[in-house]
Each structure stands twice: as structure tokens, then as C-alpha cells.
Amino acid sequence: xxxxxxxxxxxxxxxxxxxxxxxxxxxxxxxxxxxxxxxxxxxxxxxxxxxxxxxxxxxxxxxxxxxxxxxxxxxxxxxxxxxxxxxxxxxxxxxxxxxxxxxxxxxxxxxxxxxxxxxxxxxxxxxxxxxxxxxxxxxxxxxxxxxxxxxxxxxxxxxxxxxxxxxxxxxxxxxxxxxxxxxxxxxxxxxxxxxxxxxxxxxxxxxxxxxxxxxxxxxxxxxxxxxxxxxxxxxxxxxxxxxxxxxxxxxxxxxxxxxxx
Numbered sequence: 001x002x003x004x005x006x007x008x009x010x011x012x013x014x015x016x017x018x019x020x021x022x023x024x025x026x027x028x029x030x031x032x033x034x035x036x037x038x039x040x041x042x043x044x045x046x047x048x049x050x051x052x053x054x055x056x057x058x059x060x061x062x063x064x065x066x067x068x069x070x071x072x073x074x075x076x077x078x079x080x081x082x083x084x085x086x087x088x089x090x091x092x093x094x095x096x097x098x099x100x101x102x103x104x105x106x107x108x109x110x111x112x113x114x115x116x117x118x119x120x121x122x123x124x125x126x127x128x129x130x131x132x133x134x135x136x137x138x139x140x141x142x143x144x145x146x147x148x149x150x151x152x153x154x155x156x157x158x159x160x161x162x163x164x165x166x167x168x169x170x171x172x173x174x175x176x177x178x179x180x181x182x183x184x185x186x187x188x189x190x191x192x193x194x195x196x197x198x199x200x201x202x203x204x205x206x207x208x209x210x211x212x213x214x215x216x217x218x219x220x221x222x223x224x225x226x227x228x229x230x231x232x233x234x235x236x237x238x239x240x241x242x243x244x245x246x247x248x249x250x251x252x253x254x255x256x257x258x259x260x261x
Contacts, residue, residue, distance in 0.1 A: 004159065009059075022215070031182070031206050032209070035239070037238070042212050051075050076105060092133070092147050093132040146180075153184065162192065162195060165177075206223060
């Protein structure tokens with residue numbers, strides 16, 4: 001079943017065409033990475049999906065309903081930004097609690113006390129139960145990213161979008177967060193769309209990868225099929241040559257023996 005269906009999406013900024021009539025689907029419960037170099041249009045897709053930008057043309061369906069013109073608050077999507085977007089003057093606990101009390105989708109369901117309890121539960125899931133009263137500046141980059149993930153998960157969105165969330169983290173932290181994120185996806189059965197320019201990251205985590213270049217989709221397929229059946233020379237050079245011998249050791253991280261993830 002398709003969770004999201006994008007049809008003929010186009011977007012220009014001035015005279016520059018950023019997206020050129022792209023179409024794709026995201027399956028319910030899938031981890032889809034959108035992979036490509038800077039300027040290829042991948043972040044613009046994310047901003048249009050969540051409602052921060054409007055496309056010039058095309059449609060977006062979610063669960064079969066046209067949400068193209070829905071405001072962001074009605075789309076039941078969450079987003080984790082590259083810069084975490086945490087409130088520096090609030091504790092870790094209050095960052096998550098505040099989101100529950102202010103979000104359109106949850107504010108009528110929580111009191112201050114119940115929001116605090118929910119926040120504690122979510123922070124415990126990401127291993128931060130000992131840091132509830134710390135301010136973001138007292139945490140490492142990886143811990144701040146965990147706060148941002150806990151805050152988004154607490155809102156129980158149907159779809160979570162990630163805008164290069166690990167690009168500023170060190171290698172060891174990124175490797176740890178990859179595993180944690182996949183476990184959280186399984187636990188919450190959430191559809192995730194992950195924006196990245198990092199080939200290793202995409203191959204390690206994804207059920208499918210959408211490779212983009214200059215506002216177009218060059219290939220959308222499973223990691224294994226991209227390796228075994230690259231669509232063109234661009235895929236061979238940008239994706240496969242950059243990962244080189246690491247590909248086959250990375251793919252089992254996200255894939256079981258049957259290739260189902």
C-alpha cells in the first residue's frame with residue numbers, strides 16, 4: 001500500500017528549475033532515502049511534502065487523499081532538521097513537552113502533567129532519561145539529535161522526514177544513530193523519508209533509494225538492485241564508485257536475507 005504518491009511535481013526558483021515533473025511513491029512503513037548531490041532538488045521535495053514550500057504544479061496524495069494544498073499542520077508529518085531546531089532556553093524534557101502542548105495534532109490530548117510523562121517515555125526510548133533537565137548546549141551533537149527525534153516521535157506522525165540529520169556528527173555517532181533509527185522505525189511502524197548526500201548512509205539504512213540529479217529521478221530501487229542493475233552511467237559513477245567495495249557489507253544492515261528490510 002502506498003503511503004505517499006507524488007505526481008508530476010515541478011518547482012522553479014526564478015529562472016532555475018529545481019524539480020522537473022517528478023513522480024514517485026513511498027510505501028506504508030518504508031524507509032526511503034532520497035540521495036543526491038547539493039542542488040539536485042532533494043531538500044525541495046522534503047519542504048514541499050511537509051508544506052513549507054508549494055509546488056508550481058503536480059499533486060501529493062497521502063493515504064489516497066490529495067493533500068497538495070493542505071497546511072503543514074494538517075498533513076500529520078514530522079520533520080527532523082539538520083540543525084536540530086531545539087529551544088536552547090528549555091531543558092531536554094521541556095523541549096519535548098512543549099511540542100506536545102503546542103502542536104495542533106496533540107495539544108488537546110495532553111495536560112502539562114501527561115505531556116511531561118509522555119516526554120519522559122520518549123526520551124527514555126532514545127537513551128536520554130539521565131539528561132532530562134540539561135539544556136541542549138550541555139549535550140553532544142548526537143544527544144541533541146536524539147532529542148529532536150524523540151520530540152518528533154512523541155507527536156506520532158504518519159510520516160517522518162529527515163533533512164540530512166547526521167551530516168554534522170562524527171563517524172562513530174552516525175553509525176550508532178543509524179541502528180537506533182532503524183529500530184525506532186520498526187517499533188513505531190513509521191514511514192520515513194531520509195534526505196542525504198551520503199551514499200554509505202543511504203545504502204546502510206534504506207528499503208529503497210531514490211537517486212536524484214538536476215531535479216530528476218535517475219533511479220528508484222532497492223539498494224541491491226541499484227548495485228546489480230544500475231540504470232545508467234550517472235548511477236555507476238555517483239553511487240557505486242563512491243561506495244566501491246563497502247556496498248555489500250553495508251546492505252545487510254538494512255536488509256534481511258529475503259531483501260525485505
